[in-house]
Amino acid sequence: MDITVKRLVRLVKKGDQKAFEELVEIYKDKVYHIVYRMLGNVHEAEDIAQDAFVRAYIHIEKYNEAHKFSTWLYRIATNLTIDRIRKKKPDYYLDAEVSGGEGLTLYSQVAVAEQLPEEKVETFELQERIQSEILQLPPKYRSAIALKYLEELSLKEISDILQIPVSTVKTRIHRGREALRKRLKDLDG
Amino acid sequence: MKCDKKYSSYMHKWIDESIEPLEKIDLLQHIKACSNCHKQFEELKNVDRMLVSHHSIKAPNGFTSKVMERLPREKSTSKLRRWFKHHPLLTAAVVFLILMSGSIYSEWGGNKDNPISVTANGAQVKIDEQSKRVIVPEGETVKGDLVVRNGDVEIAGMVEGNVTVINGKHYLASAGHVAGESEEIHQVTEWVWYRLKEGFMSIKNWFVSDHD
Numbered sequence: 001m002d003i004t005v006k007r008l009v010r011l012v013k014k015g016d017q018k019a020f021e022e023l024v025e026i027y028k029d030k031v032y033h034i035v036y037r038m039l040g041n042v043h044e045a046e047d048i049a050q051d052a053f054v055r056a057y058i059h060i061e062k063y064n065e066a067h068k069f070s071t072w073l074y075r076i077a078t079n080l081t082i083d084r085i086r087k088k089k090p091d092y093y094l095d096a097e098v099s100g101g102e103g104l105t106l107y108s109q110v111a112v113a114e115q116l117p118e119e120k121v122e123t124f125e126l127q128e129r130i131q132s133e134i135l136q137l138p139p140k141y142r143s144a145i146a147l148k149y150l151e152e153l154s155l156k157e158i159s160d161i162l163q164i165p166v167s168t169v170k171t172r173i174h175r176g177r178e179a180l181r182k183r184l185k186d187l188d189g
Numbered sequence: 190m191k192c193d194k195k196y197s198s199y200m201h202k203w204i205d206e207s208i209e210p211l212e213k214i215d216l217l218q219h220i221k222a223c224s225n226c227h228k229q230f231e232e233l234k235n236v237d238r239m240l241v242s243h244h245s246i247k248a249p250n251g252f253t254s255k256v257m258e259r260l261p262r263e264k265s266t267s268k269l270r271r272w273f274k275h276h277p278l279l280t281a282a283v284v285f286l287i288l289m290s291g292s293i294y295s296e297w298g299g300n301k302d303n304p305i306s307v308t309a310n311g312a313q314v315k316i317d318e319q320s321k322r323v324i325v326p327e328g329e330t331v332k333g334d335l336v337v338r339n340g341d342v343e344i345a346g347m348v349e350g351n352v353t354v355i356n357g358k359h360y361l362a363s364a365g366h367v368a369g370e371s372e373e374i375h376q377v378t379e380w381v382w383y384r385l386k387e388g389f390m391s392i393k394n395w396f397v398s399d400h401d
Contacts, residue, residue: 016271017260024253032248046249053256123242130239149240155205174201177240181232184239 005069012060024053027070030150031077037146038081040135048084052077067160074161078143085139126187133183141176148173192219192226200230204237293381305340309333310350316340321357327364334369355380 005026011019031052036045056063056073063072134142147158159166199216202208208216220227273280305316307323310333315324323337327345334350335342341358344365351369352359359373374380 017257017268018271020260021253021257024256028248028252028256029246032252033246036246042249046252046255049248050252050256050259054259057260126239145240170201170205173205174198177201177204177233177236178197180240181229181236184236185232187235187239 002068006065009060009063009065009069012057020057023069027073028053030070031073033150034074034077034143034146035081037131037134037150038078038139038142039084040131044084048080049077052080055080068157071157071160074147075163078147078161082139082143129187130180130184133180136183137176137179141172141179144169144172145176145180192223196220196223196226197229200226200233203230204233290381293384306338307340308336310335325365327362353383355383 008019008023032049035049039045055076147153155166155169159169196216196219199208199212220230309331312331313329321340323340323342325344325346329346331348335348336353338355342354343360345362348367352367352371355374359371374383
């Protein structure tokens with residue numbers, strides 16, 4: 001896997017777009033996952049995730065092969081996402097606005113939910129709930145939580161991606177999780 | 190009662206699997222005694238479980254192609270280079286055809302001004318330069334193939350092998366006879382095909398004579 005990625009990156013550096021397409025295939029779900037987790041909006045998430053790949057392609061020369069390609073790629077994605085969050089109105093993630101926006105998405109989801117078995121509806125609603133609670137967290141906690149629960153990323157990798165010390169990563173994950181615990185008290189898994 | 194803050198930190202370390210054994214024992218003993226912390230720990234593990242199970246996020250359909258559309262256009266040279274790299278056999282074939290077509294085309298000539306050439310296996314044939322015609326006279330026998338290039342052929346005698354007319358026509362007089370096949374070649378493509386067959390046959394002959 002890692003050897004494949006290294007080979008593909010070298011081809012991309014030589015200007016091979018086909019090789020880049022394979023890299024997109026490998027990482028698209030993960031990049032989208034990080035961005036969606038932090039933004040909570042499908043359209044924006046797709047836009048930013050695409051942007052992350054386009055930038056990775058344009059700046060591929062700057063990627064240092066001594067580090068993991070995924071670390072570099074995820075860093076681009078998280079930085080773009082944080083920029084997007086900052087550019088929005090500062091009160092974007094206040095309850096009032098989010099619940100207003102949610103009403104819309106909930107409507108569109110009712111149709112889907114009706115076709116699913118009861119059990120799935122419950123998980124679906126639970127996931128929606130968790131996602132909306134994540135969006136209440138400050139962006140720096142969101143990114144730490146999104147990366148922590150993305151896949152088997154080590155704390156060291158998360159610290160490389162966010163370019164902050166490991167101890168800070170730990171604090172952010174703990175604080176983020178603690179905030180989620182308080183908000184999700186009423187649920188039992 | 191307000192508990193020591195360290196217990197909350199231990200809980201997170203437990204979840205992250207970075208807790209020290211002594212801290213673990215300390216925490217376990219504490220939550221046995223403190224129902225508040227016990228509840229908090231359960232809630233925290235619950236949150237962790239929910240976050241872990243939240244794994245179904247996938248990029249939307251068509252994501253990759255949308256990204257590819259947004260990329261700056263690839264330099265055409267690198268596209269070409271990649272094509273050649275990925276198709277070494279086809280590349281060799283293309284190079285071969287370019288070189289071959291040059292020599293075949295110049296050989297073919299394509300006009301009637303080129304001199305008539307005849308391969309008749311030593312038989313006495315008449316060449317009429319005026320009408321650009323090769324004549325196998327009555328009573329004459331070509332003991333093998335007859336190949337005429339850049340001229341017509343008129344056969345009044347016998348040909349024991351094949352007759353091939355390149356860039357010309359073939360007339361058979363009523364008394365004439367061809368034992369083998371006869372063909373006329375008018376197009377470059379046919380000419381190429383003929384050359385290939387010829388080449389193949391000579392390779393075959395070479396193998397056969399090798400075995401003898």
